[in-house]
Amino acid sequence: MTAMPDATAPTLRYCGMSEYTAAPDAAEDDDTEAVRRAAGAAESSRANRHWWDRNADDYQDEHGAFLGDARFVWCPEGLDEAEAQLLGDPAALRGRRVLEIGAGAAQCSRWLADRGAHPVALDLSHRQLQHSLRIDQGLGRTPVPLVQADAAALPFADAVFDLACSAYGAVPFAADTGQIMREVHRVLRPGGRWVFSVTHPVRWAFPDEPGPEGLTAVSSYFDRTPYVEEDEQGRAVYVEHHRTLGDRVRELNAAGFRLVDLVEPEWPAGLTQEWGGWSPLRGRHLPGTAVFVCLRD
Numbered sequence: 133m134t135a136m137p138d139a140t141a142p143t144l145r146y147c148g149m150s151e152y153t154a155a156p157d158a159a160e161d162d163d164t165e166a167v168r169r170a171a172g173a174a175e176s177s178r179a180n181r182h183w184w185d186r187n188a189d190d191y192q193d194e195h196g197a198f199l200g201d202a203r204f205v206w207c208p209e210g211l212d213e214a215e216a217q218l219l220g221d222p223a224a225l226r227g228r229r230v231l232e233i234g235a236g237a238a239q240c241s242r243w244l245a246d247r248g249a250h251p252v253a254l255d256l257s258h259r260q261l262q263h264s265l266r267i268d269q270g271l272g273r274t275p276v277p278l279v280q281a282d283a284a285a286l287p288f289a290d291a292v293f294d295l296a297c298s299a300y301g302a303v304p305f306a307a308d309t310g311q312i313m314r315e316v317h318r319v320l321r322p323g324g325r326w327v328f329s330v331t332h333p334v335r336w337a338f339p340d341e342p343g344p345e346g347l348t349a350v351s352s353y354f355d356r357t358p359y360v361e362e363d364e365q366g367r368a369v370y371v372e373h374h375r376t377l378g379d380r381v382r383e384l385n386a387a388g389f390r391l392v393d394l395v396e397p398e399w400p401a402g403l404t405q406e407w408g409g410w411s412p413l414r415g416r417h418l419p420g421t422a423v424f425v426c427l428r429d
Contacts, residue, residue, distance in 0.1 A: 163363075163364060164361040164362060164363055164369055164370075165361070165362050166359065166360070166361050166362075167360050167361075167362060168355070168357040168358065168359060168360070169357065169358065169360050170357070170358065171307060171358045171360050171368055171371045171373075172307050173284065173306070173307040173308050173311075175307075175368050175371070176305060176306060176307045176358070176368070176371040176373070177256065177282055177284075177306070177307075178368075179360075179367075179368040179369050179370055179371050180256065180305045180370065180371055181256045181257055182369065183369055183370045184255075184256065184257035184259065184260055185257050185258055185259040185260075186259075188236075188257055188259035188260045188262075188263060189259070189263075191236075191260075192236075192237055192263050195407070196237075198210075198405065198407070199236075199237075199239045200239055201239060201242060201267050201270075201271060202239060202242035202243050202245075202246055202271075203239055203240075203243055204239070204240040204243040204244070204299070205239075205240075205299065206218070206299050206329045206397070206421070206423055207299065207300065207329050207397055207420070207421035207423070208407035208408075208410035208420060208421070209397040209398070209399055209400065209403070209410070209415065209420060209421055210397075210400055210403055211329075211395070211397040211421070211423070213240070213243065214243075216395070218327045218393070218395065218423060218425050219295055219297060219325060219327055220295075220325065222247050223247075225244060225247045225248060225249040225295075226247065226248030226249065227248060227249070227250070228249045228250065228294040228295055229249070229250045229251075229252075229292065229293045229294050229295075230244050230249045230250065230251045230252070230293065230294065230295040230296070230297065231251075231252050231254060231286075231288070231293045231295070231296045231297075231316075231319065232244070232251055232252065232253045232254065232296075232297055232298065232301070233254050233283045233296060233297070233298040233301050233302045233303075233312075233316070233328070234254070234255055234256070234283065234298050234299075234300070234301015234302035234303070234305075235253035235254055235255045235260075235261075235264070235278075235301060236255060236257075236260045236263070236264075236301065237260060237261075237263035237264045237266075237267055238251075238253035238261070238264035238267070238276040238278065239267075240297065240299055241253040241264075241276045242267070242268075242273075242276055245276060249295075251276060251277070252276075252277045252278075252279060252293075253276050253277065253278050253279070254278075254279045254280075254281055254283065254286070255278075255279075255280060255301065255302075256280070256281070256282055256283070256302070257280075258280055261278045261280055264276055264278055265278070283298075283301075283302035283303075283306060283312045283315065283316075284306060284308055284311040284312050284315060285315065286315045286316070286318070286319050288319045289319070290318050290319065291318075291319065291320065291321045291322070292319055292321075293319050293320050293321065293324060294320075294321055294324055294325075295320075295324060295325050295326075295327075296316050296319070296320055296324065296325070296326045296327075296328075297326070297327050297328065298327075298328040298329070299328075299329050300329055300330065300331075301328075303328055303330050304330050304331060304372050304373065305371060305372060305373065306373060307358070307371075307373055309373065309375060309380075309383060310383040310386065310387065313326075313383050313384055313386075313387035313389065314387045314388075316387075317387045317388045317389060317428055320428045321428070322428060322429070323427065323428065323429075324427070324428045325425070325426065325427055325428075326389060326424075326426045326427075326428065327423065327424065327425050327426070328423070328424055329421055329422065329423040329424075330421070330422055330424075331420070331421065331422075332396065332418075332419040332420055332421055332422045333353070333374065333375060333376050333377050333380070333422065334353060334418065334419060335409070335418065335419075335420060336351070336353060336355075336374045337349040337350070337351055337352065337353040338350065338418065339409075340408065340409035341409055342406045342408070342409055342410065342411030342413065342414060343411070343413065344413070346409055346411075346413075346414050347413070347414065347417055347418070353376065354376065355374070356373075356374050356375065356376075356379075357374075358371055358372065358373050358374070359371070359372045359373075359374070377394075377422070380422075380424065384424065384426055388428065388429065389426040389427065389428060389429075390426060390427045390429050391424060391425070391426050392425050392426065392427055393423075393424075393425035394422060394423070394424060394425070395422070395423035395425065396419040396421070396422060396423075397419075397420075397421050397423070398415070399412055399414075399415025399416060399420070403415075
């Protein structure tokens with residue numbers, strides 16, 4: 133764990149883990165049904181924590197090669213921080229304290245550490261963070277500092293980070309994203325930058341399909357009803373929440389952030405890999421990702 137030199141630095145923990153262990157055999161999930169219905173903060177957090185714990189191994193197996201072990205990629209379009217520099221000049225990252233929210237296996241944090249930053253990788257899922265330990269052990273490097281926590285209740289003192297970032301982590305899965313914005317604002321120092329990527333809000337009007345059926349709007353962009361996968365007992369096992377672009381701008385402003393850029397990555401001509409509903413076909417016609425670049429005034 134990287135030492136923090138002053139008394140305001142956050143206290144970190146490795147989630148009760150000292151090494152990566154193989155996942156126990158898990159019973160198959162009951163058949164689930166996708167519905168649109170209300171889902172509050174507690175239900176969403178509980179469902180998504182269990183979902184990611186159950187599916188972390190498959191996720192890393194399927195997407196690990198694309199994500200890399202120490203690469204900072206913002207989205208399925210492959211926007212790379214090394215070129216995009218949304219956090220600023222990579223040379224200026226040295227010595228900066230950075231909080232990665234919804235870090236998964238901390239690939240982005242590892243890229244930051246390689247540039248001299250002091251990252252902390254936070255995720256709701258214990259199993260995702262175990263994959264961070266697996267990668268670090270395999271590379272024979274100092275483990276990235278890990279914290280298991282809900283992004284809506286960050287376990288850090290005020291104004292202890294210079295930067296915060298999230299590549300599709302936490303924000304799409306939380307019922308009260310305004311609370312996440314307030315928490316990130318609280319732990320950032322004045323002038324700090326908060327950059328996060330999410331599914332582009334316009335995609336909510338279209339089926340999540342990579343083929344031609346994913347090009348026809350079938351629901352209202354303005355319907356904020358959450359997407360919920362339920363088990364046979366009606367319990368949520370996975371939840372995503374929708375905000376329009378206007379909703380997101382207003383909640384950022386209300387939290388004290390200034391939006392300085394909104395990046396909508398285009399699908400690269402040479403990228404043929406599909407990722408769920410992201411595909412070359414849809415990418416030629418519809419934005420798939422929105423990256424919000426914000427400053428804490």
